Amino acid sequence: MNNFQYKNPTKILFGKDQIENLSTEIPENAKVLMLFGGGSIKKNGVYEQVSKALAKFEVIEFGGIPANPEYEVLMEALDIIKAENITFLLAVGGGSVIDGTKFLAAAALYEGNEPWDILVKNIRTFKGMPFGTVLTLPATGSEMNSGAVITRAETKEKFAMGGPGLFPVFSILDPQVIKSIPQRQIANGLADSFTHVLEQYMTYPANAPLQDRFAESILQTIIEVAPAILKDASDYNAASNFMWSCTMALNGLIQQGVPSDWAVHAMGHELTALFGIDHARTLAIIAESHYTYNLESKKDKLAQYAERVWNVTEGTTEEKAIAGIKNTTEFFHSLGIKTTLSEYTEDYKGTAQIISKRFEERGWKGLGEHGKLTPADVEKIVEMSY
Missing domain, CATH: 3.40.50.1970 (Rossmann fold)
Structure with a gap:
């Protein structure tokens, strides 16, 4: 740690x-x-x-x-x-x-x-x-x-x-x-908070088992409460756990002593700025591509996530990691959230190059927990999300 x-x-x-x-x-x-x-x-x-x-x-x-x-x-x-x-x-x-x-x-x-x-x-x-x-x-x-x-x-x-x-x-x-919130916004809140946890958790092992389990418990709670709060927003118990999970996902606690990523957010922000897509949905667009592109550096944590959060028990480390990514995408789909850019706009061609150029012009040295993702990497990840 x-x-x-x-x-x-x-x-x-x-x-x-x-x-x-x-x-x-x-x-x-x-x-x-x-x-x-x-x-x-x-x-x-x-x-x-x-x-x-x-x-x-x-x-x-x-x-x-x-x-x-x-x-x-x-x-x-x-x-x-x-x-x-x-x-x-x-x-x-x-x-x-x-x-x-x-x-x-x-x-x-x-x-x-x-x-x-x-x-x-x-x-x-x-x-x-x-x-x-x-x-x-x-x-x-x-x-x-x-x-x-x-x-x-x-x-x-x-x-x-x-x-x-x-x-x-x-x-x-x-x-x-919460009972007065439209279902679309509730779905956004579930996806947003879920991704907040992933950004602070889905990196590499840092000998911080308590932090890992804090993060995993929030993810498990969001998964558990999602069907209930989407079915009945007036369910006070579901609403309470949903609200507190969102707060705990990003109040700084689970970030202490461990590396964090935030590349999904960096790319997602650009999609919102360019197309006006809901913030949470831009995260869902980028997530699978980002974790797939960075599978080698993230596979140990992805496999742990698959085991502990999604109960994936069979396969090699890499196979479990891939299963973790797929389960994440399926979770977003279960919320009614689409996960490719082309499902939100017909003007997606060239988006990857625009975002890559923006990052380059801003002098960004590198994204991700290792600080090694270049604008060229960003371009490939965004293209994968089309």
């Missing part, structure tokens, strides 16, 4: 009716900017609950943050933060709203001239404006980590950002909100 330092300061309030405790978590006399997405919170009762809990605060609202938080939209919110002397941000939504709020938390205290530099120059944020979250859509784990991904529509680019100053002060997780 590798050396590590781990600190996660986010307070979690989990369970039924936790939104009513919101007022005790925000500092007194705070001036709050409440951020949300397309307005679904006004249909499912969350807006009413949050508004009631915030009654004693001065609150300004900013809605309309899109599914992939868009830089130009967020800059409008940043203007409000500065003009109104906002002191606390509250994200009410899923990962996109929370990610957008993280960007605003960083940009509000950023001393440079152009906030876009935070993204393109990968500037880490060590102190951001304090913020909390009310999670309405489990998927990204953004409610308990310090990372975010932001899109810029005009350039069709998508960049990650983060830093220790971007942990939420608190996050409220009430599984009851």
